[in-house]
Amino acid sequence: MSTDTEQIAIPYDVQARGSHAVAFFLECVNRGESPRLAEMLALRSAPRGMTDTLMYGDLKTIGQRYGGTAEGQDQLNSLVQAARAKGYNPGPNDIYMGEIASEWGDPDAFIGPTDGRAKIKQTLEKKGWSSPEGYVTTKGREPEVDPHSVRIDLPDAE
Numbered sequence: 001m002s003t004d005t006e007q008i009a010i011p012y013d014v015q016a017r018g019s020h021a022v023a024f025f026l027e028c029v030n031r032g033e034s035p036r037l038a039e040m041l042a043l044r045s046a047p048r049g050m051t052d053t054l055m056y057g058d059l060k061t062i063g064q065r066y067g068g069t070a071e072g073q074d075q076l077n078s079l080v081q082a083a084r085a086k087g088y089n090p091g092p093n094d095i096y097m098g099e100i101a102s103e104w105g106d107p108d109a110f111i112g113p114t115d116g117r118a119k120i121k122q123t124l125e126k127k128g129w130s131s132p133e134g135y136v137t138t139k140g141r142e143p144e145v146d147p148h149s150v151r152i153d154l155p156d157a158e
Contacts, residue, residue: 014043024042028042059097062079078104088110
C-alpha cells in the first residue's frame, strides 16, 4: 500500500459551511468522488454559475469598501493618489482587487463598472498568475523576466 497522499484543497464555500460540510467533503473525496462532485454534495447544491452581474453583487466599490470611516477615507485617498501617480484615475464605481495588484494602487487591479470578469482574466494572464477557481480561471506561466536576475546598480560610495 502506498504512503503517498494527495493534498486536496477544501473549497472556501465548503469551509464556510462549517465542520460538518468539511468532514462530508473529505469523506466523499476519500471514497473516490471527484473534488467538484464532493463539493456539490457537501453544499447540497449545484455549483453557482458565475456572471459579471453575480461578481459585481459580491464586491464593493472603492467608496463602499474604504470610505465609511476616517481611517477608511485615509486609505481611499492613499489608494487614489497611488493610482493617479501610476497614470490611472479611479472612478467612484471602480472596484479595487488587491488580490491581483502587484503593488498598492496598481491600475490593473481596478475593475470598472463595464470591465467585468474579462478584465480580471486579462490582468492575471498578463502577469502570468494562475487562478484555479474564483471569478475566473486561468493557468499560470513562467515570468517573462526572471525576478532573481534583475540587477540593481547602486551608486558607488564616496
